Amino acid sequence: MAEFLSLPDAIAANVRDGDTVAMEGFTHLIPFAAAHEVIRQGRKHLKLIRMTPDLIYDQLIGMGAAEKLTFSWGGNPGVGSLYRLRDAVENGWPSPLALEEHSHAAMANAYDAGAANLPFAVFRGYRGVELTRVNPAIRSVTCPYTGEVLATVPAIRPDVTVIHALRADRDGNVLLEGIVGVQKEAVLAAKRSVVTVEEIVDDFGERNRNAVILPAWTVSTIAVVPGGAFPSYAQGYYRRANAFYKAWDAIAKERDTFTAWMKENVLARDASAFAAYAGRAS
Amino acid sequence: MTYTPSEIMTVAAARALRNSDICFVGIGAPSAACNLARRTHAPDITLIYESGTIDTKPDILPLSIGDGELCDTALTTVPVAEMFRYWLQGERITVGFLGGAQIDRYANLNTTVVGRYEHPKVRLPGGGGAPEIAACCGEIFITMAMSKRAFVEKLDFVTSLGHGNGPGSREKLGLKTKGPTRVVTDLCVFEPDPATRELTVVSLHPGATREVVQAECAWPVRFAANLQETPPPTQSELAVLRDLHARTAKAHGSDA
Numbered sequence: 001m002a003e004f005l006s007l008p009d010a011i012a013a014n015v016r017d018g019d020t021v022a023m024e025g026f027t028h029l030i031p032f033a034a035a036h037e038v039i040r041q042g043r044k045h046l047k048l049i050r051m052t053p054d055l056i057y058d059q060l061i062g063m064g065a066a067e068k069l070t071f072s073w074g075g076n077p078g079v080g081s082l083y084r085l086r087d088a089v090e091n092g093w094p095s096p097l098a099l100e101e102h103s104h105a106a107m108a109n110a111y112d113a114g115a116a117n118l119p120f121a122v123f124r125g126y127r128g129v130e131l132t133r134v135n136p137a138i139r140s141v142t143c144p145y146t147g148e149v150l151a152t153v154p155a156i157r158p159d160v161t162v163i164h165a166l167r168a169d170r171d172g173n174v175l176l177e178g179i180v181g182v183q184k185e186a187v188l189a190a191k192r193s194v195v196t197v198e199e200i201v202d203d204f205g206e207r208n209r210n211a212v213i214l215p216a217w218t219v220s221t222i223a224v225v226p227g228g229a230f231p232s233y234a235q236g237y238y239r240r241a242n243a244f245y246k247a248w249d250a251i252a253k254e255r256d257t258f259t260a261w262m263k264e265n266v267l268a269r270d271a272s273a274f275a276a277y278a279g280r281a282s
Numbered sequence: 283m284t285y286t287p288s289e290i291m292t293v294a295a296a297r298a299l300r301n302s303d304i305c306f307v308g309i310g311a312p313s314a315a316c317n318l319a320r321r322t323h324a325p326d327i328t329l330i331y332e333s334g335t336i337d338t339k340p341d342i343l344p345l346s347i348g349d350g351e352l353c354d355t356a357l358t359t360v361p362v363a364e365m366f367r368y369w370l371q372g373e374r375i376t377v378g379f380l381g382g383a384q385i386d387r388y389a390n391l392n393t394t395v396v397g398r399y400e401h402p403k404v405r406l407p408g409g410g411g412a413p414e415i416a417a418c419c420g421e422i423f424i425t426m427a428m429s430k431r432a433f434v435e436k437l438d439f440v441t442s443l444g445h446g447n448g449p450g451s452r453e454k455l456g457l458k459t460k461g462p463t464r465v466v467t468d469l470c471v472f473e474p475d476p477a478t479r480e481l482t483v484v485s486l487h488p489g490a491t492r493e494v495v496q497a498e499c500a501w502p503v504r505f506a507a508n509l510q511e512t513p514p515p516t517q518s519e520l521a522v523l524r525d526l527h528a529r530t531a532k533a534h535g536s537d538a
Contacts, residue, residue, distance in 0.1 A: 027348025075407030077346030
């Protein structure tokens with residue numbers, strides 16, 4: 001049953017050195033505040049999983065928290081490179097980073113298989129492409145009914161999944177709306193979960209047609225962190241800070257400017273800093 | 283009316299889309315082309331982004347494939363696993379629109395690495411949705427600016443499949459979809475030769491010559507027997523495109 005904790009306590013209770021950690025949110029609802037707390041607590045040797053590493057993993061990788069990354073698209077959307085990810089892969093800075101690279105379809109199917117308690121995912125994929133040569137986790141199975149050869153990937157089963165959601169109610173049920181990505185699958189596939197939310201409400205009220213609800217008994221820990229998805233966004237609360245995504249290009253390009261930014265904006269602060277970005281859209 | 287190479291590339295790419303298309307949209311140049319098509323000759327086109335937004339009608343160009351604008355204006359938004367399973371793998375998409383860092387003469391694409399995969403000179407973002415988009419959509423349009431670094435003799439890495447090594451490559455893998463049928467650049471439009479599957483220039487943009495195209499392409503370029511000239515962008519196409527970019531710049535600059 002979901003337990004309400006402060007963000008530092010929620011991270012300390014759930015994220016340990018060496019864990020396999022999925023922080024999901026497909027462009028929308030990316031759990032930045034929680035990742036910053038992981039960085040402040042100095043977690044190391046994390047095996048990070050995320051379809052689109054985005055700025056959130058650029059920050060974790062650049063601060064030396066990760067030893068492995070499982071992913072399917074590692075850029076700054078619409079802007080360009082993730083320079084900290086590139087520096088780790090190209091130069092081993094600040095530490096070498098092992099890659100397990102997939103396609104989006106494979107990752108989405110692998111989360112689905114994890115949530116479904118299956119050992120692997122089967123799909124029609126990876127035909128004629130070279131990832132099959134460099135990723136030994138990509139295999140195949142022959143359909144027992146038709147004889148068709150289909151691609152397989154292992155199910156994703158994180159030690160802990162971290163997501164940001166719109167609201168929780170007082171019983172600990174969690175609501176997401178808008179672009180809901182793979183968060184439901186990622187939480188259900190994981191042993192433990194940390195959910196940060198914009199607010200706690202008595203009643204969810206009127207729900208969007210594509211609302212996703214995670215019942216309280218599927219979630220380990222909830223922490224209230226208004227603004228916690230910035231510079232990503234929370235549908236109905238605040239918009240994606242596209243200008244920040246563009247500004248990140250210059251911040252992260254060089255090690256010095258990156259490190260200085262992280263010291264000032266992450267290490268020297270706490271989750272309350274995100275409140276400045278919070279608020280319901282009018 | 284004067285226009286830039288990038289503008290005629292976007293306009294020529296937009297014209298390839300039909301009003302009846304169900305289109306899987308990549309970010310960047312493909313997104314601009316798809317939204318230009320929707321605002322000009324293809325008002326009923328169905329645009330789908332991999333974030334799960336189906337039949338979305340954004341007023342500005344999204345910076346990412348998951349901007350709130352896409353969800354706010356969509357007919358429906360589905361989970362990402364469903365997007366890839368039911369809609370893409372289900373072969374419900376008529377055309378996928380891709381870009382890339384490198385392309386070869388058979389329209390195979392690389393967005394993964396420059397150099398060796400194990401020790402890359404440049405680590406590029408990777409495939410994202412492209413490997414399955416390239417296989418599962420009815421056909422593929424590609425849009426990329428030409429340069430010798432991009433139009434290469436041999437890809438450093440095959441991220442998504444075009445026509446493989448030529449005739450029969452796709453069929454051998456059990457693919458029934460057409461693969462890339464058009465590559466729109468800033469200088470010309472390529473289509474695969476019906477027999478050899480090699481990209482062939484079918485249309486030169488106004489002012490572009492065979493020599494200019496060859497200078498930006500690492501393989502010996504073939505030109506169609508009945509080589510055409512791309513009609514220049516109309517005043518209305520340019521006005522709509524510029525207005526779209528202006529509104530986008532304003533929106534993306536002001537929400538920090």
